[in-house]
Amino acid sequence: MFTSLDETAEKLAAAGYLPSREIATAVFLADRLEKPILVEGPAGVGKTELAHAFARASGRALVRLQCYEGLDESKALYEWEYAKQLLYTQLLKDRIGATVEGAGSLADAAERIAGEGNVFFSERFLVARPVLKALTSEVPALLLVDEIDKADPEFEAFLLEVLSDWAVTVPEIGTIRARQVPRVVLTSNAARDLSDALKRRCLHLHVDFPTRERELAIVRARVPDASEALARAVVAAVAKLRTLDLRKPPSISETLDWIRALAILNADRLDPALLDDTLSLVLKYEADVARARERKGEILAAAQVG
Ligand SMILES: Nc1ncnc2c1ncn2[C@@H]1O[C@H](COP(=O)(O)OP(=O)(O)O)[C@@H](O)[C@H]1O
Ligand SMILES: [Mg+2]
Incomplete structure (x- = not known):
């Protein structure tokens, strides 16, 4: 566990993530309170990266669940390994034959097989998916539930249950409890509203452009x-672009792409030609590029002042 807010900020920085005071506070408290942290904000501001850095900074193994429409329990929690079950029944054919030998009726034979059924529904045939993996991890884990807003609301309800109980019930086996409470980071681009129940359960952190x-x-x-x-110059130009009411204002990802491109081109400042040639790296919509071209003078002026 982190011992202080300053230590949290330092360790995140050492893990390659430069946090604001607010971000470091949220991570520190989430760690100490053993509460999930829900990070909301536009794309490209460092939500996913924060989870990775939190894991590195606290020495936890990161287990990632990428959400999408239609994601269900079998992909998030566990699945029965059907092919392996089938293979075992093939290999154990003789033993199974012996079990049903002498059965008077079909019903009797089925009854005998059912008596052995739990052999095939045991942990040996269970494939743990990310949520169960994080709960049962031998080493301290951090579960990243990335882009939860892409999953269906039903999935959110299910996840909520796991996050309150830190346990999962597999009907054929029983309840599997967490070895140790994992840290959990959920991220959302706010594609849809999340439930109040989920928000209540989590520490909420809004991350905006830095x-x-x-x-x-x-x-x-x-x-x-x-x-x-x-x-x-680039940071100043990006800050200017963010004031232009664009469809997709540039995020940290775009700032980094832009500066990497300019560095490769051996640029040491932004001039009108470079701006023209590289603007489409930063802005992802034609209309945004056109709008920025109209305001080229202002952008260059901002870049010059730096
Ligand atoms: N505070 C930060 N410190 C260092 N790198 C950051 C920070 N915030 C964002 N980044 C970088 O910005 C890029 C986008 O971050 P990412 O986590 O993918 O955004 P999001 O998940 O919000 O869409 C990544 O390359 C990430 O390393
Ligand atoms: Mg992300």
Whole structure:
């Protein structure tokens, strides 16, 4: 467990993630309270990366569940390994034959097989999926439930149950309890509203675009090859772009892509030609690119001041 807020911030930074005070506080409290943390915010602001860094910083094994429409318990929790069950019945054919030998009727034979049925529905044939894996992990684990807003509301309800009980019931086997409570990070791009019950259960953290200082620090840490002047110019230009009411404002991912591209082109500042040639790396919609071109002067001015 983290022992202080400062230690949490330092360890996240050492794990490659530069947290704001608010982010470090949420992680520290989630760790101490053993509560899941629900991270909401636009795409590309570092939600998934935060979970990875939290795991590295706390020495936990990361178990990831990527959500999508139609995700169900068999993909999230456990599945019976049908092929292996079938193989075993083949290999044990003689033993099974012996079991039913001398059975008076079909019903009697079925009864005898049923008596042995739990052999095939035991942990040997259970395939643990991420949620069960995180609960039963031998080493301390962190479960990342990525993009929970893409899963169906029914799945959310099911997950809520697991997160309250830290246990899973497999009808054929019984209740499997967590060896140790895993840390849990859920992320959402807010594609749909999540239930109040889920929000109540979690510490809520809203992550937005970073401040200029923090984005500059992230860029410097991630792309050390780029000069400080170029990094400043790009961060300032991106900040300007975010004020333009675009369909998809650039996120940290785009800032990093842009600066990496400019560094490869040996740029040490942003000039009109470079802006023209690389704008479409940063903006993903034609209309956004057109809008930014109209405001080119302002963007370059912002970049110059840095
Ligand atoms: N605070 C941060 N420190 C370091 N890198 C960051 C930070 N925030 C975001 N990044 C980087 O930004 C990019 C996008 O982050 P990601 O976690 O994929 O975003 P999201 O999950 O919110 O869509 C990644 O390359 C990540 O490493
Ligand atoms: Mg993500």
